[in-house]
Amino acid sequence: MRAIVMDSYGGPEVLQVKDVPEPGAEPDTRRIEVTLAGVNFADLLVREDDYLTSVPLPFVPGNEVVGRADGQRVAALMRGGGYAQVSRSGVATTFPVPDDVPDDTALALTLQGQSAWHLLHTVLGVRAGETVIVPAAAGGVGSLAVQLAKRAGARVVAMAGSPEKRSFVSGLGADAVVDSRSESLAEALAEASGGGADAALEMTGGETLRATLDALVPLGRMAVYGGAESMESPVDTRALMSTGKTISGFWLPLLYGRRDAMTDAAADLFAAVRAGELRVPPVTVYPLTEAARAQEDLRARRTVGKVALDPAN
Known part of the structure; x- marks a missing residue:
C-alpha cells in the first residue's frame, strides 16, 4: 500500500x-x-x-x-x-x-469533534449562561467548539488572527470575536467577556495562555489541549491560589479506553449535525x-x- x-x-x-x-x-x-x-x-x-x-x-x-x-x-x-x-x-x-x-x-x-465536545462537557462542564473563550476559532477544533458552546447555552468569546477569519467565526455564532494577535490580549478578552470569562479553552501556550488565564473571573476554569507556540508556559501558583482558578490538561487518547465516552460524544455530534445545530x-x-x-x-x-x-x- x-x-x-x-x-x-x-x-x-x-x-x-x-x-x-x-x-x-x-x-x-x-x-x-x-x-x-x-x-x-x-x-x-x-x-x-x-x-x-x-x-x-x-x-x-x-x-x-x-x-x-x-x-x-x-x-x-x-x-x-x-x-x-x-x-x-x-x-x-x-x-x-x-x-x-x-x-x-x-x-x-472524529478527532476534532470529539476533542471540542469533551473539552467543553467532560473537562470544563460548561453550563448555560456561562461565558467561554475559544482560541483558534476558525480552526478545526475551534470552529466546532464555538457552535457546541452556543448549543450548550453559553456566551462565546472567540479568537482569530485575521479579519477574514474573524468574519467567518462571527458567522458561526460567536457573541464577540477578538484579534488573537492583539498586544493587549488579556484586556481585549476581559472587555469582550463583560469583565471576565467563566471558562476557556487554550491551545497556544506562552503569552496567549497567560493572557487567557488573566481574562478569567475568580474560580474560572481553563482546559489546555495544545501548545502551538510553546509547550513551556510557567504559571504563578500564588495567582492560582489567590484567584481559585483551575487549569486542566486534556489529551484525547486518555479517553480511548472508555468506549462509552467516545460513543456518547459521537452520537451527540451526529445528532447535532442532523438537527442543523452544528455546521x-x-x-x-x-x-x-x-x-x-x-x-x-x-x-x-x-x-x-x-x-x-x-x-x-
Whole structure:
C-alpha cells in the first residue's frame, strides 16, 4: 500500500511517499480502507519530536481516518497510521458513520469533534449562561467548539488572527470575536467577556495562555489541549491560589479506553449535525502525496476548518 513515512524527525521534507506493507492484524482491531485521513496540529509536533510522547521510527503519521471496514462506513481514531491507503484502529475507537453524514463531515467530527465536545462537557462542564473563550476559532477544533458552546447555552468569546477569519467565526455564532494577535490580549478578552470569562479553552501556550488565564473571573476554569507556540508556559501558583482558578490538561487518547465516552460524544455530534445545530466548515482536501504541503499550510494558518488527505491521489 502507499503511505506517508517518517524515517527521521524534522521539517516537512521528512514526510516521504513510500510503498509499505499493510499493518498487521492485531486482536480487537479493524482493518480500514481509508478514504480520508485527517491532518492535525499534533501531527506537526510528532514530526518535530515535540509532542507529548515520542514515536518509534520509521513512523506513519495520522490519528484519524474515515473509510470502510468490512464493507461498513466508519470513522476511527488511532495512535499513528492514518496517512495511508489502509489503516488499523481499535474496536473501541471505531464508529459507524450514518448514511446521511458525508465522509468529510464525519472526519471533522472524529478527532476534532470529539476533542471540542469533551473539552467543553467532560473537562470544563460548561453550563448555560456561562461565558467561554475559544482560541483558534476558525480552526478545526475551534470552529466546532464555538457552535457546541452556543448549543450548550453559553456566551462565546472567540479568537482569530485575521479579519477574514474573524468574519467567518462571527458567522458561526460567536457573541464577540477578538484579534488573537492583539498586544493587549488579556484586556481585549476581559472587555469582550463583560469583565471576565467563566471558562476557556487554550491551545497556544506562552503569552496567549497567560493572557487567557488573566481574562478569567475568580474560580474560572481553563482546559489546555495544545501548545502551538510553546509547550513551556510557567504559571504563578500564588495567582492560582489567590484567584481559585483551575487549569486542566486534556489529551484525547486518555479517553480511548472508555468506549462509552467516545460513543456518547459521537452520537451527540451526529445528532447535532442532523438537527442543523452544528455546521461543519468545508474540509480542505490535499492529495496524500502533498502531505508536506498540507502540514505547512496548517502551520502557517492558511487553512480554515478541517484539513484532510486523500489516499487515492
